Amino acid sequence: MIEIDSTFYGGIDLNNLSPILSVKDLHYKYEQQYVLEDVHFDIQKGAFVGLVGPNGSGKTTLIKLILGLLRPQAGDIHLFGKPIQKFKAWNQISFVSQKANTFNRGFPATVFEVVSMGLTGKIGYLRFLNKQHKNKIHEALQSVGMEDYANRNIGDLSGGQQQRVFIARSLVSEPELLILDEPTVGVDTENVERFYHMLSDLNQEKGITLLLVSHDIGTITSYVTDLLCLNKTLHYHGNPGDFYQKSDQELSTFYGHPMHSISHDH
Numbered sequence: 001m002i003e004i005d006s007t008f009y010g011g012i013d014l015n016n017l018s019p020i021l022s023v024k025d026l027h028y029k030y031e032q033q034y035v036l037e038d039v040h041f042d043i044q045k046g047a048f049v050g051l052v053g054p055n056g057s058g059k060t061t062l063i064k065l066i067l068g069l070l071r072p073q074a075g076d077i078h079l080f081g082k083p084i085q086k087f088k089a090w091n092q093i094s095f096v097s098q099k100a101n102t103f104n105r106g107f108p109a110t111v112f113e114v115v116s117m118g119l120t121g122k123i124g125y126l127r128f129l130n131k132q133h134k135n136k137i138h139e140a141l142q143s144v145g146m147e148d149y150a151n152r153n154i155g156d157l158s159g160g161q162q163q164r165v166f167i168a169r170s171l172v173s174e175p176e177l178l179i180l181d182e183p184t185v186g187v188d189t190e191n192v193e194r195f196y197h198m199l200s201d202l203n204q205e206k207g208i209t210l211l212l213v214s215h216d217i218g219t220i221t222s223y224v225t226d227l228l229c230l231n232k233t234l235h236y237h238g239n240p241g242d243f244y245q246k247s248d249q250e251l252s253t254f255y256g257h258p259m260h261s262i263s264h265d266h
């Protein structure tokens with residue numbers, strides 16, 4: 001496993017900063033069924049956080065709450081020190097969903113054009129791209145290793161390449177917090193670890209705070225600085241290495257069904 005100092009990462013001392021995201025006593029239910037109960041955690045600026053848990057554990061609901069798509073029924077969410085109800089600077093946050101499985105491969109746009117869509121919130125729909133905007137697009141593509149594909153049609157790329165382009169589209173707006181929901185869905189096995197390496201580089205070199213939703217516990221524990229394990233309530237929040245050492249019985253309690261830890265060597 002890669003050893004990560006979770007107190008000093010990406011050139012940032014994580015202990016001397018206010019949380020970029022703070023969740024306190026969060027509850028949410030659909031009809032009479034709670035999907036989230038008493039969830040609380042902080043994410044510091046510059047961290048790379050993995051969010052794991054079984055299907056139906058509330059991960060998607062939690063992300064929707066953080067993105068302001070749902071309103072907390074009880075508890076509080078603070079973004080960049082402000083209550084989410086008063087938070088307006090949504091350009092500081094970008095979200096990458098499971099695009100690779102659902103993207104229309106017939107969509108008539110180049111990679112460059114897709115990434116340029118990430119600037120719409122800043123320049124509007126009808127504004128032309130100036131030299132500075134174009135440079136930002138090329139920089140975003142370069143940061144995910146896709147600059148050589150700028151003039152290729154997005155539909156001609158593999159699932160993993162498309163996901164890199166969607167991340168570049170998120171990066172071009174220069175967010176401080178990037179949330180990714182199962183970004184390796186549709187990525188072939190050989191390229192999954194290369195993909196995680198790319199995310200780790202973005203975190204360390206650019207200091208972007210990452211929140212990564214994943215089922216791939218064995219792999220992501222080698223890259224993230226912090227790990228959250230959610231199953232309705234938060235069962236674990238801490239060092240990924242310590243989570244990796246949990247017994248099968250403890251993991252089974254977290255997940256609500258039998259679990260076995262599997263070692264991933266890098």
